[in-house]
Amino acid sequence: MTDKELRVSKIRDGTVIDHVTAGQALNVLAILGIDGSGGESVSIGMNVPSDKVGYKDVVKVEGRELSQSEVDVLSLIAPEATINIIRDFEVAEKNRVEQTDTVRGILVCPNHNCITNADEPVRTEFEVLGDGVRCAYCDTIIREGDVAEHIDARGSG
Ligand code: CTP
Ligand code: ZN
Incomplete structure (x- = not known):
């Protein structure tokens, strides 16, 4: 890649989440x-x-x-994402996100009466379906396109 093409600088230490579905970057930050x-x-x-993917x-x-919880929720909105761990400017690890059966934490159940929304809340748990996720406690379904609207604003995993 030439300098003219480079849009975002390299980082020293941290994580590069690459090949994120175009338009989902802000939802990644929310997660x-x-x-x-x-x-x-x-x-x-x-x-x-x-x-590889047109636009990303x-x-x-x-x-x-x-965290694993963050990666699991990420897999719902950016199934093609690559997670690169960067150490001292080098790519130390590269992993594709994997589809999981369950996602714990980070998502909020839309049902206000759900035990996960009680005063002393239990951590959320959703079963991953083909086209969304289902609350393990109250069976409320969040459709795939609505997942981003139900990310915990505090991002707690
Ligand atoms: N990257 C970065 N800072 C670094 C090293 C890499 O921001 N110090 C970024 C690159 O810009 C790229 C991603 O991390 O977006 C993966 O880097 P690399 O594996 O070198 O790129 P590719 O070979 O293009 O990756 P892939 O095969 O996954 O497309
Ligand atoms: Zn629920």
Whole structure:
């Protein structure tokens, strides 16, 4: 890639979430609980041309690795994403996100009466369906296209 094509700088240490479904970068940040207030250095590329997938989003977070819960929820909105762990400017690990059976935490159940929304909430758990997810406690379904609207604003995993 030439300097003219490079849109987002390389990072020293952290995580590059690459090949994110175009248009989903802000939802990726929501899953990671990043709203700028935490002080992390974050770079985002949106609708960047990609050899492999036409157009993609890219999210680069300095000094941060992802939890399994975060990766599981990520798989719902960016099934083609690649997670690159960067150490001292080198790609130390590269993993594709994998589809999982269940996602725990991060998503919020839309049912206000669900036990996961009680005063002393239990951690959310959703079973992954072909076209959405189903709450393990109250069976409420979140359709695939609505998943992003039910990400915990605090991003707690
Ligand atoms: N990257 C980065 N900072 C680094 C190293 C890599 O931001 N210090 C980014 C690259 O810009 C790229 C991603 O991490 O978006 C993966 O890097 P690399 O494996 O070198 O690129 P590709 O070979 O194109 O990856 P893939 O085969 O997964 O498409
Ligand atoms: Zn529920």
